[in-house]
Amino acid sequence: MVxxxxxxxxxxxxxxxxxxxxxxxxDFTAVDGIDVEVRRGEAxxxxxxxxxxxxxxxxxxxxxxxxxxxxxxILGLDPATDGPRIRGRLGVVPQxxxxxxELTVRxxxxxxxRYFGLSRAVVRERADELLEFAQLTERAxxxxxxxxxxxxxxxxxxxxxxxxxxxxLLDEPTTGLDPQARxxxxxxxxxxxxxxxxxxxxxxxxxxxxxxxxxxxxxxGGKIVAEGSPRQLIAEYSTREVLELRFGxxxxxxxxxxxxxxxxxxxxxxxRLLLYVSDxxxxxxxxHDRGLxxxxxxxxxxxxxxxxxxxxxxxxxx
Amino acid sequence: xxAVQHTDAHRxxxxxxxxxxxxxxxxxxxxxxxERNIRSYRHGWLTLVSGFFxxxxxxxSLGVGMGALVGDVDAGGGRMVEYASFxxxxxxxxxxxxxxxxxxxxxxxxxxxxxxxxxxxLATPLGPxxxxxxxISWALLRGLLYSSAFLLVAAVAGVVESWWALxxxxxxxxxxxxxxxxxxxxxxxxxxxQDFEYVSLSILPMFLFSAxxxxxxxxxxxxxxxxxxxxxxxxxxxxxxxxxxDVGVGLFAHVLYLAxxxxxxxxxxxxxxxxxxxx
Ligand SMILES: Nc1ncnc2c1ncn2[C@@H]1O[C@H](COP(=O)(O)OP(=O)(O)O)[C@@H](O)[C@H]1O
Ligand SMILES: [Mg+2]
Numbered sequence: 001m002v003x004x005x006x007x008x009x010x011x012x013x014x015x016x017x018x019x020x021x022x023x024x025x026x027d028f029t030a031v032d033g034i035d036v037e038v039r040r041g042e043a044x045x046x047x048x049x050x051x052x053x054x055x056x057x058x059x060x061x062x063x064x065x066x067x068x069x070x071x072x073x074i075l076g077l078d079p080a081t082d083g084p085r086i087r088g089r090l091g092v093v094p095q096x097x098x099x100x101x102e103l104t105v106r107x108x109x110x111x112x113x114r115y116f117g118l119s120r121a122v123v124r125e126r127a128d129e130l131l132e133f134a135q136l137t138e139r140a141x142x143x144x145x146x147x148x149x150x151x152x153x154x155x156x157x158x159x160x161x162x163x164x165x166x167x168x169l170l171d172e173p174t175t176g177l178d179p180q181a182r183x184x185x186x187x188x189x190x191x192x193x194x195x196x197x198x199x200x201x202x203x204x205x206x207x208x209x210x211x212x213x214x215x216x217x218x219x220x221g222g223k224i225v226a227e228g229s230p231r232q233l234i235a236e237y238s239t240r241e242v243l244e245l246r247f248g249x250x251x252x253x254x255x256x257x258x259x260x261x262x263x264x265x266x267x268x269x270x271x272r273l274l275l276y277v278s279d280x281x282x283x284x285x286x287x288h289d290r291g292l293x294x295x296x297x298x299x300x301x302x303x304x305x306x307x308x309x310x311x312x313x314x315x316x317x318x
Numbered sequence: 319x320x321a322v323q324h325t326d327a328h329r330x331x332x333x334x335x336x337x338x339x340x341x342x343x344x345x346x347x348x349x350x351x352x353e354r355n356i357r358s359y360r361h362g363w364l365t366l367v368s369g370f371f372x373x374x375x376x377x378x379s380l381g382v383g384m385g386a387l388v389g390d391v392d393a394g395g396g397r398m399v400e401y402a403s404f405x406x407x408x409x410x411x412x413x414x415x416x417x418x419x420x421x422x423x424x425x426x427x428x429x430x431x432x433x434x435x436x437x438x439x440l441a442t443p444l445g446p447x448x449x450x451x452x453x454i455s456w457a458l459l460r461g462l463l464y465s466s467a468f469l470l471v472a473a474v475a476g477v478v479e480s481w482w483a484l485x486x487x488x489x490x491x492x493x494x495x496x497x498x499x500x501x502x503x504x505x506x507x508x509x510x511x512q513d514f515e516y517v518s519l520s521i522l523p524m525f526l527f528s529a530x531x532x533x534x535x536x537x538x539x540x541x542x543x544x545x546x547x548x549x550x551x552x553x554x555x556x557x558x559x560x561x562x563x564d565v566g567v568g569l570f571a572h573v574l575y576l577a578x579x580x581x582x583x584x585x586x587x588x589x590x591x592x593x594x595x596x597x
Contacts, residue, residue: 085443114354115347
């Protein structure tokens with residue numbers, strides 16, 4: 001711990017630390033001994049396909065699901081004994097919106113704030129600020145039901161911020177939203193991050209992970225298979241560029257031997273071949289020179305999707 | 319021992335105590351859930367009004383209307399009273415039961431399974447105990463409102479015989495507490511709306527046969543002990559004795575029965591909420 005000049009303590013211990021954290025449902029192991037540390041002020045992500053154990057992990061961090069094994073400390077406290085105190089300092093955006101449909105937009109924030117023991121005057125003030133932040137001021141007295149998916153999501157986030165949380169947990173914040181609504185939401189999350197809120201989010205969108213996360217872990221089958229910044233992960237597990245080849249036939253595997261020497265690695269997908277190369281244009285020229293004539297060729301930069309494919313042999317979204 | 323150590327030791331003792339009691343954790347914020355329900359009812363005030371009129375309609379049709387045909391009845395210990403005075407306390411007790419059961423079963427089931435209200439509530443400092451205590455308090459507050467209104471109407475209709483009757487309001491609240499607690503606990507076991515048939519199946523016979531509409535002595539002897547075992551019998555007995563000014567130590571048996579039923583129900587409901595939602 002460092003004592004700052006203004007007398008407050010700058011805590012450099014991790015906000016969240018998990019060691020060998022495990023969650024079992026009966027015989028099934030949903031989270032299989034993961035180690036995670038989240039530091040103050042960062043945006044930390046869990047990237048993984050459906051069923052990877054992301055929500056189970058988030059629920060344990062949110063102190064609504066007791067771990068089956070391992071240790072978990074949140075804000076230096078143990079969820080088993082200090083659940084209410086921890087939850088009082090967290091904001092939670094669950095995978096499925098659980099807004100109160102019997103209340104208006106504004107009442108959702110007011111009532112939620114009261115659950116944290118805040119005074120009526122404080123929640124009224126917070127509600128106005130948060131409605132502004134969520135761009136919902138005009139809809140303040142509307143009931144929740146007719147709001148669009150993006151608006152509901154923003155309201156859920158606004159509600160989760162009512163207690164000025166130190167950590168905001170977001171479980172798949174933009175799943176099911178159209179591209180425009182996603183960008184609006186990302187913009188709000190950037191603002192939060194700039195204002196110093198620690199973000200912990202899960203996603204199965206690699207673009208979301210790349211956009212928002214300073215650091216992330218890749219999860220699959222309850223385990224962590226890789227960890228680092230998006231850039232580090234790409235550098236470590238993929239090449240700079242990817243050449244995508246589409247042929248007019250169903251069996252793309254037949255083309256693999258003809259191009260294998262061009263790339264450090266080739267992935268065969270049902271509808272295309274991915275060649276992992278450092279120079280995509282040079283590789284595409286060679287493909288052309290060999291007279292292979294694919295229907296289409298595309299050179300792009302490596303993404304976390306490629307990292308995931310490399311690590312697990314599967315795509316993120318199936 | 320320094321002050322810091324002292325409070326730490328203090329907290330450890332409290333924590334051990336809290337863990338020894340078989341009631342799940344709460345943060346003492348149950349009242350905020352009651353507040354939420356009050357807000358929600360501002361939007362749906364119609365249901366509030368219907369719960370208010372039902373027992374009053376019963377009072378006039380059964381008590382005052384039919385009562386004119388029935389004549390006086392034995393209210394226990396050979397004391398003869400007008401039928402309306404006999405049946406009014408039973409209606410008040412039944413209304414407290416019905417209101418509490420409705421709130422703690424249908425409404426709680428909807429919030430638990432469909433609205434997912436408690437999932438969002440449990441993400442805040444509130445714990446399962448707060449959820450149970452909050453919902454049950456709310457059911458009981460509604461009961462308080464209805465029973466006060468009912469007492470007022472009954473008094474105006476001239477069927478209230480004693481000042482002791484003022485105590486029927488806390489009595490009806492106790493009835494609401496007992497039934498709401500057990501109702502909520504039962505609701506946590508319900509799988510679908512069909513299971514609510516069991517609720518009607520237990521409420522209706524109780525409403526008809528808890529010495530509500532005729533005295534205990536009229537039941538076959540073999541059945542009298544069954545009647546006396548039902549919670550509504552004790553609710554009716556409690557309210558009737560108070561409304562007729564028939565106050566004795568027997569009241570404590572009724573109070574004890576209902577209080578124990580309520581406390582066990584709360585603990586059980588909290589346990590079940592924890593089991594269901596904090597997985
Ligand atoms: N309450 C539960 N009971 C039984 N299995 C569960 C429960 N919750 C999650 N699971 C299982 O655990 C696995 C991981 O689920 P989850 O954590 O929701 O994954 P993700 O959020 O990454 O999609 C899934 O196979 C899911 O079916
Ligand atoms: Mg999930």
